[in-house]
Amino acid sequence: MSAVVTAGGAWLVTGGAGFIGGNFVRRLSRETTAPIVVLDALTYAGNASSIADVLARPHVALVKAALLDALFARHDFTRVVHLAAESHVDRSIVGPQPFLRTNVDGTFQLLEAARRHWTTPNGPLAGRRLLHVSTDEVFGDLAPNAPPFTEASPYAPSSPYAASKASADLLVRAWHRTYGVPVLISNCSNNYGPWQFPEKLIPLTILNALEGRELPVYGDGRQRRDWLHVEDHCAALLAIVERGRVGETYVVGGGDERENIDVVRAVCRAVDEACGGGRAAEGGESAARIRHVADRAGHDRRYAIDATKIRRELGWAPRHSIDEALPALVRWYVEHRDWCDAVRSGEYRRFYDEYYAARLGGNVTAPGRSPAPR
Ligand code: NAD
Numbered sequence: 605m606s607a608v609v610t611a612g613g614a615w616l617v618t619g620g621a622g623f624i625g626g627n628f629v630r631r632l633s634r635e636t637t638a639p640i641v642v643l644d645a646l647t648y649a650g651n652a653s654s655i656a657d658v659l660a661r662p663h664v665a666l667v668k669a670a671l672l673d674a675l676f677a678r679h680d681f682t683r684v685v686h687l688a689a690e691s692h693v694d695r696s697i698v699g700p701q702p703f704l705r706t707n708v709d710g711t712f713q714l715l716e717a718a719r720r721h722w723t724t725p726n727g728p729l730a731g732r733r734l735l736h737v738s739t740d741e742v743f744g745d746l747a748p749n750a751p752p753f754t755e756a757s758p759y760a761p762s763s764p765y766a767a768s769k770a771s772a773d774l775l776v777r778a779w780h781r782t783y784g785v786p787v788l789i790s791n792c793s794n795n796y797g798p799w800q801f802p803e804k805l806i807p808l809t810i811l812n813a814l815e816g817r818e819l820p821v822y823g824d825g826r827q828r829r830d831w832l833h834v835e836d837h838c839a840a841l842l843a844i845v846e847r848g849r850v851g852e853t854y855v856v857g858g859g860d861e862r863e864n865i866d867v868v869r870a871v872c873r874a875v876d877e878a879c880g881g882g883r884a885a886e887g888g889e890s891a892a893r894i895r896h897v898a899d900r901a902g903h904d905r906r907y908a909i910d911a912t913k914i915r916r917e918l919g920w921a922p923r924h925s926i927d928e929a930l931p932a933l934v935r936w937y938v939e940h941r942d943w944c945d946a947v948r949s950g951e952y953r954r955f956y957d958e959y960y961a962a963r964l965g966g967n968v969t970a971p972g973r974s975p976a977p978r
């Protein structure tokens with residue numbers, strides 16, 4: 605067992621059946637034998653099957669719906685890692701309300717529980733820490749030649765998703781300053797890795813390429829993101845929650861800044877490679893199926909992170925790059941087709957059909973069904 609985790613008390617991980625949360629509890633459950641409670645509403649994006657191996661461990665439990673007060677009263681939580689969120693920008697544009705409910709009100713409810721159970725008139729109980737996991741999207745659109753975001757960057761969210769996360773961040777800061785709730789905040793760049801729900805760019809492109817479908821690229825595809833492997837993000841989260849300074853914010857990024865179109869082309873190469881030494885995936889070279897479609901409303905052109913603070917204070921550094929990680933990631937999606945088919949069920953298909961049909965000119969077959977005849 606490593607010495608990364610020092611806390612002896614119980615952990616609460618919200619959103620632990622989602623992409624990052626699942627990877628996080630998988631790692632955490634190896635690092636500690638302390639009780640871990642995963643609180644997850646199991647929305648379309650959350651799947652108990654994603655963490656079946658973790659839930660088989662005796663010190664890990666999944667709770668689908670519970671009163672936070674009852675959970676805090678039953679378990680002596682010393683660590684809370686808050687990942688539960690509605691996380692997809694396009695869905696937030698189509699229907700913002702769930703983003704306000706979960707990302708803003710959900711965070712408020714959690715802060716109130718921590719305030720009630722962790723603070724006294726004489727100050728906060730010792731040894732408690734709540735890490736609120738946020739995004740670099742709160743900082744908005746970064747100009748092409750501007751220096752990357754730091755912890756001091758002003759908030760300027762563009763999408764309903766980003767605005768809801770920014771609102772949550774501000775609540776977290778206020779609950780620290782006003783009530784002394786012992787919080788930390790991380791603002792991370794775009795993640796990729798195993799178990800990512802296939803509505804996000806990289807897994808959607810991998811699966812569509814494997815299945816011979818069209819590959820939608822918004823606008824000119826020259827928007828830039830700073831990509832970080834989820835394992836590097838989880839290492840950063842553990843470092844922050846265990847060793848970060850309470851009340852501080854840490855921005856986290858891989859320094860792997862790429863245009864979307866380059867990422868999509870790199871995925872195409874990895875998929876074609878996986879399908880047999882340069883042989884194109886089903887139906888022709890994957891890159892030939894790239895389609896530039898209507899841009900996302902309010903689309904931020906660029907995000908980038910200057911991770912100097914977490915590198916310097918906590919000794920964290922990313923270990924992966926997209927180019928090195930993509931072949932293994934494509935293999936992971938090939939080997940987990942049952943999971944992909946299961947999670948791309950009713951709700952996902954409905955969204956995919958409605959969202960992409962207009963963009964691909966009605967020429968869309970939802971994943972999980974056979975490709976349209978060409
Ligand atoms: P995800 O959509 O894969 O998972 C979110 C999880 O939260 C799901 O398991 C879902 O069931 C759960 N959930 C949703 N509403 C809930 C509610 N009301 N109560 C309890 N659980 C609920 O998201 P993700 O990509 O794993 O992101 C996790 C966190 O990290 C989010 O807060 C997101 O804003 C943040 N983040 C994500 C990225 C990224 O690139 N994915 C980057 C930076 C920050």
Ligand code: TYD
Nearest residue numbers: 693794803804805806808820821822827864
């Ligand atoms: P996404 O994975 O949704 O993450 P975020 O919006 O949080 O950055 O999208 C990553 C980038 O890829 C973003 O600039 C939007 C773009 N994109 C496409 O071009 N096509 C797609 O089908 C999707 C889902 C995203």
